[in-house]
Amino acid sequence: MRIVVTGSAGLVGTNLIPSLKNRGHEIVGVDRQSGTPNVADHIVHGDLADADVRREAMENADAIFHLAAAKDDWGIDDDTFFFENLEVTQRLIEDARERDIHDWVFYSSVAAMGPGDEPRSEEASLEPDGAYGTSKMKAERLFRDYAKEVPEMSCVILRPSIIFGPGHFSYTNVHRLIEAIRGSRFLMVGEGQAIKTTSYIENVIAATLYLWERRKKGVQTYIYVDEPVRTTEELVADVYRLLRKRRPGVRIPLGLARSIAWVADVAAEWTGINFPITAARIEKFNTSTNYDASAIREEGFEQPVEIEEALEKTVNWHLENVN
Template identity: 85%
Template sequence: MRIVVTGSSGLVGSRLVRRFKERGQTVVGVDREPGTPSVVDQFVRGDLAREAIRQQALEGADAIVHLAAAKDDWGIDDETFFFENLEVTRRLIEDARARDIHDWVFYSSVAAMGPGDEPRSEEASLVPNGAYGTSKMKAERLFQEYAKEVPEMSCVILRPSIIFGPGHFSYTNVHRLIEAIRGNRFLMVGDGQAIKTTSYIENVIGATLYLWERRSKGIQTYIYVDEPVRTTEKLVDDIYRLLGKRRPGVRIPLQLAKSIAWVADVAADWTGINFPITADRIEKFNTSTNYDASAIREEGFEQPVGIEEALRKTVNWHLEHVN
């Protein structure tokens, strides 16, 4: 089978390329940036918004794992989110259908569901908060419409929570948290009782391959989060412990922190600098993202890496690789 992996230079894509190759698959990587593993059979460097890039990538393909997306919490406007995550997906689907390529894995996000205090499963209503989550929700609908029109179509939609692990990007939340604690720049804001579900990279890869091997016709949607889930208080305590640092007892009230962050937001607007503290990041830190991933476990998937080991590996990578 010839599998196209979009976003093949990213944290997830680069690892999936290697795992598919280990399973004897022919793999085509597609990305705007270099970094796709050299084991790939073909690398197409370019923007998927361009028809020529899509046509080159899809030539002779049997299946598509669609990871490429706009994802950051600063510096990306709503128009870009909808173009990169929705319109480009629409174009890719149209070109794949024209070539009778109907086998998919689509990486959505729990952001398509929106945050919440109570754990929610795949059956919960989708109430996204912001352009990123809304663009992912609408992209999911493209695949659902596709499945209604093409009975032989198969698509695994995976909604992971925040993905972290060795090599994760500097804009990711867990990376920022580790580096803030490591550099003595962190103070707890709020009561620390928000639930924060996370997804360790190797567990996400394992879940993807597990579902891929058991895919069937139609749409199969699964949430993935690591278990057991943690509060922000627990996550912060664990990072301090793994870094061998003593946690300060100071805690900033949430409303005071938001007021302080407002100044940083104004400065960011004036200077174009991505400051580590923003009102939006403080709000997200204190908002629960609680999801129920029991469905994939009921299918027989077992999380290969425990959360303690996952966080330890990630912290050790920071100590070795991040200056």
């Protein structure tokens, strides 16, 4: 099978492509950035918004794994989120339908559901917070509408939580946490009792392939998060232990942190500098993202890497590769 992987230079793409190759598939990687694994049979450098790029990528294709998306908490405006995550997905779907390509995996996000203290399953209502989550929610609807119109269409929608692991980018939350603790720049904000679900990259790839190989007609939607779920306090304690660093006993009250973040936000607006402390990051750190991924486990999936091993592998990668 010839499979197109969009966002092929990202963390998921660079791990997914070798796994698909090992299963005998022919792979076309598409990305604006360099870094698509050399094992891909064909690499398309370009923007998916460009019709010529989509045409080249989809030539003789049988399926599409759509990973590409705008995702960051700094420097991306709402219009960009909706263009990259919704409009480009719409164009990709339209071109694929013209070519009778109807097998899909779409990487959405738990952000399409919104945060919450209580664990939320696939049956929960979608209440996204912000443009990123809203754009992902609306992109999911495109695939559901598609399935209503084309009975032979098949799409696995995967909603992972924060993806981390060796090779993840500097703007990701777990990377920032490890770097802050490693550089003695971290102080705990609040009591640390927010639930923070995460998704280790090896587990995400395993879940993706498990669902893909068992796909059916229509749309199948699954949340993926590692188990057991952890609080921020537990996550922070583990990173300190793995880095073999002594943890300071000082905590910053949430109210004071918000005041500091407000000053940083004003400074960032004036200077254009991405400061490590922002109001959005303070709120995100202290807001639970609690999701119930029991559905995929009830299908028989077993998480291959336990959370402690996942964190250890990630921290070791940082120590070896990040200056």
